[in-house]
Structures are given as structure tokens and as C-alpha cells.
Amino acid sequence: MRSISQVGKQWSTALRGVSTAFGGRVGVRSSRNPRLVAMKAGGDLGQGGGSLQEKVEGAREAYAGEVETNFAENTLGNPDTEHIKKPPEKIKEIIGLAKKRCIPCEGKDIKALTESEADLLRKQVPGWKLEKAEGNSLRLNCDWKFKNFVKSLEFFQRIAEVAEAEGHHPDLHLVGWNKVTVEIFTHAVGGLTENDFILAAKINDIDTSDLTSKKKPKFWA
Known part of the structure; x- marks a missing residue:
């Protein structure tokens, strides 16, 4: 049975391939949208690095500092998993x-x-x-x-x-x-x-x- 680290390396390699095809980055929008917690192939674009699972899945939970900034104030979440993007008030x-x-x-x-x-x-x-x-x-x-x-x-x-x-x-x-x-x-x-x-x-x-x-x-x- 392959270890988790081996699976992680394979995922990381695959993500780097996709990253190269799209200009070297995957899901990079944080500079344009500071509310988006983006991930780069093989690591977190923000501070704090990221666990193996985060690197493999390409996303993570928000850090405490990010929550304090109210970065997701326009997102409405419902218990039935239906998430509605609230449009700007203007x-x-x-x-x-x-x-x-x-x-x-x-x-x-x-x-x-x-x-x-x-x-x-x-x-x-x-x-x-x-x-x-x-x-x-x-x-x-x-x-x-x-x-x-x-x-x-x-x-x-x-x-x-x-x-x-x-x-x-x-x-x-x-x-x-x-x-x-x-x-x-x-x-x-x-x-x-x-x-x-x-x-x-x-x-x-x-x-x-x-x-x-x-x-x-x-x-x-």
C-alpha cells in the first residue's frame, strides 16, 4: 500500500503540470480578490505554508487573522449546503x-x-x-x-x-x-x-x- 506521502507527491506533481499549462499558477486570484484563499501547486500562496492535505486538495480553512478581517462578509452559507453569493449592496x-x-x-x-x-x-x-x-x-x-x-x-x-x-x-x-x-x-x-x-x-x-x-x-x- 502506498504511503500518504507518496500519494501527496503524485498529486503535487500533477498539480504542477496543470500549473505549468496555465502559466505557472493554479487558482491564483488573491492579488485581485483579497477575500479568496488561493493555493499554488505544491503550497499555500498565503502565509503559514499548509499541510500535506491542504497542498493535495488545493484549499484550506481560513486563518484566524483572515476571519478577523471579515474577508468572507459577502458569502451567505445555509445549513442545507446551498451557498449563495451575496451581490454587493450597490x-x-x-x-x-x-x-x-x-x-x-x-x-x-x-x-x-x-x-x-x-x-x-x-x-x-x-x-x-x-x-x-x-x-x-x-x-x-x-x-x-x-x-x-x-x-x-x-x-x-x-x-x-x-x-x-x-x-x-x-x-x-x-x-x-x-x-x-x-x-x-x-x-x-x-x-x-x-x-x-x-x-x-x-x-x-x-x-x-x-x-x-x-x-x-x-x-x-
Whole structure:
């Protein structure tokens, strides 16, 4: 049986071959993108070298210093291993659902989105979830919690201004004294259309920093 070191040498040789074919480097993007932890054939491009396994696999875990720099702040990881690359915040000024306008549905041949179509758009409106009403018609829902009753009603007012501007209106629910649920769907089709996700994106852009309680910092013993 071949030793691990022999396997490592063979992998290293193979990687060097690929490295030569691509100008002497494999996966070198760290100079252009400081968030990328890149590996070179036979070793780590960053500081600290790298173990045999790291050299063979061509990647490694981030060092503590790299984590402290927040180098991966734009990466959203999900427990189901679905990793979504979060686009830069400024891109919303150019493209995205929040830049679109709702269009009138009455008298037009507009059909409700299928569940798979709706789920694709849902990924563009963080915090919102798909739910089924009676007859399996889809709804878009999101929950908020505010400081008090007055702040909850103030959030309703801010949503109302957005809804009036778009000509598309959500269902607003106040549960207790500070919990808000917003439900959106297109009544004309009895389900979801792109309008609902456009409105959800615009609601997400509403500044609620003055309506919510400040989170207390956590202290560990």
C-alpha cells in the first residue's frame, strides 16, 4: 500500500503540470480578490505554508487573522449546503426587483407563478417565505418585531406609502402589540406574480432602524 506521502507527491506533481499549462499558477486570484484563499501547486500562496492535505486538495480553512478581517462578509452559507453569493449592496441601485415597478394585472392575460418559479424569486427577497393558503394558492409572508404598538403602526404607514406608489397592496396583520406579519399575493390571479416580489423587495428597503429595539451585546463567561 502506498504511503500518504507518496500519494501527496503524485498529486503535487500533477498539480504542477496543470500549473505549468496555465502559466505557472493554479487558482491564483488573491492579488485581485483579497477575500479568496488561493493555493499554488505544491503550497499555500498565503502565509503559514499548509499541510500535506491542504497542498493535495488545493484549499484550506481560513486563518484566524483572515476571519478577523471579515474577508468572507459577502458569502451567505445555509445549513442545507446551498451557498449563495451575496451581490454587493450597490448593485441594487442598478438592477434587481426593487428597481422594477409593479404593473396592473386587471384585464391582462397574467397567470400565477408556479411554486418553482416563485421559489426562484423568493431567493431575491431575504426574510420572506412561501406559504400555501386554501386551494394551494401561494402567498408571500414576512414577520417583524418592533419596540412597541406605536412603532408597529408606524411601519404600516411606511408600507402604505410604498404600496400606494406601486398600486399594489399587501395584507397587514398586527399580532399582539408589537409583532407584524405582512402577506402579499395578487388577488386578480389568486396567487403570486412578479408584482408581489417587487413589492416585497421594496418593503425590505424600508429603513426600520428607528422602529426596532437595539440588540444587546452578548457577553460570554
